[in-house]
Amino acid sequence: MHTLLLPLLRTLSDGKFHSGETLAQQFGVSRASICNTLNTASSMGITLHKIRGRGYRLPIAPDWLDAALINTALGVNAANFSIEVVNSIDSTNAALLRAPSDAPHRHCLVAETQHAGRGRRGRVWQSVLGGSLTCSIRWRFNQGMAALAGLSLAVGVTLLRTLRQFGIDEVQLKWPNDVLWQHRKLAGILIEVQGDVTGPTVAIIGIGINLQLPETVRDSIDQSVTDLTEIHGALIDRNALLAALLSHLHEVMDEFEQHGLSNLRHEWQAAHAFANKPVRVLMANGSEIIGDAIGLAENGALLLHTADDKQIAVNSGEVHLTRRAP
Incomplete structure (x- = not known):
């Protein structure tokens, strides 16, 4: 994304038409740079109005952070x-x-x-x-x-x-x-x-x-x-x-x-989405652990109850819902 695009869009957010010449003077660049930069707005889902003789206008401004x-x-x-x-x-x-x-x-x-x-x-x-x-x-x-x-x-x-x-x-x-x-x-x-x-x-x-x-x-x-x-x-x-x-x-x-x-x-x-549900935890080394998600340890580890009646504390991993073993 061109560094000039968002400052231009902020300027156009007043809903008024701004000529390419005025924008070029304001930002200290050529009219061609203004035109080329604003032409990239569509790739971000931004719709611009462009009318010959009047310039550019942003009909719907983004919800700008301030x-x-x-x-x-x-x-x-x-x-x-x-x-x-x-x-x-x-x-x-x-x-x-x-x-x-x-x-x-x-x-x-x-x-x-x-x-x-x-x-x-x-x-x-x-x-x-x-x-x-x-x-x-x-x-x-x-x-x-x-x-x-x-x-x-x-x-x-x-x-x-x-x-x-x-x-x-x-x-x-x-x-x-x-x-x-x-x-x-x-x-x-x-x-x-x-x-x-x-x-x-x-x-x-x-x-x-x-x-x-x-x-x-x-x-x-x-x-x-x-x-x-x-x-x-x-x-x-x-x-x-x-x-x-x-x-x-x-x-x-x-x-x-x-x-x-x-x-x-x-x-x-x-608010635990997987509370008391069977989950599969994928570990960084490629192994996995399967068990029911029964809560949190004091340090935030995920507690699992496994099919062989053990309680395991998992400190890291990618959690997915799975089917309970028969």
Whole structure:
């Protein structure tokens, strides 16, 4: 994507016609550059009106992110976060991982689009202009890495509370880091940690939420997905959604830092999509474990009851529903 495209689209979002000559003067480029750049908008699902003698107009503006609006919606919690909105980036998680060690605590980096967004286990996270919320938050912990074992589950509780605030009540959590609706993926979490075993540590908390995915994007994803517009019936304002997410994250992280998962585990388990169901866990080495998902250990491990009457704690792996052994 051309770096000039999103600034141009923001300018055209006032609904008025802007001539190519005026835009060229405003951005310090040639009229040909303006024309060529705006011609790429259709590849992002953006419709432009172009009329000879009048110029370009954007009839339906994307739901733009705005740091000032996010801070206003945060209210008293605005002082707890540093909000940075960027038009385009490779990955918000990767950008915060590259930040210097003295980068601010609770820095939230949110992007209109990502061109190398990352999901768990090396997957690509698809983002859509105006139709996705992709952000990462840098969070400092005094504890060592071992104490953060259940962090993705705590963030799952954050998403659960946030979505329920907007009337999305039937969401469920899939261990360890997915949010589902009717067994289709709605949101995902990617935690990446820097630091020492004994502490302190820095966690980059990456969150992606689908708000409105075109069919072309859905077709490119290797699993069943949904979005908030399909569930809610209308597009939810991204600035308000991010503000609510950060407010709930502030509460949940305070609880997590003091007590770990002990006070959050019941809330997570109550929304567990695979509770007491037979699952197959694919391990990184290619092996698999099959058993009934019976709950969470204190450190966030998934507890399985196997066919030979054993209880196993699984700390990592890809979980899928399966059939119960006869």
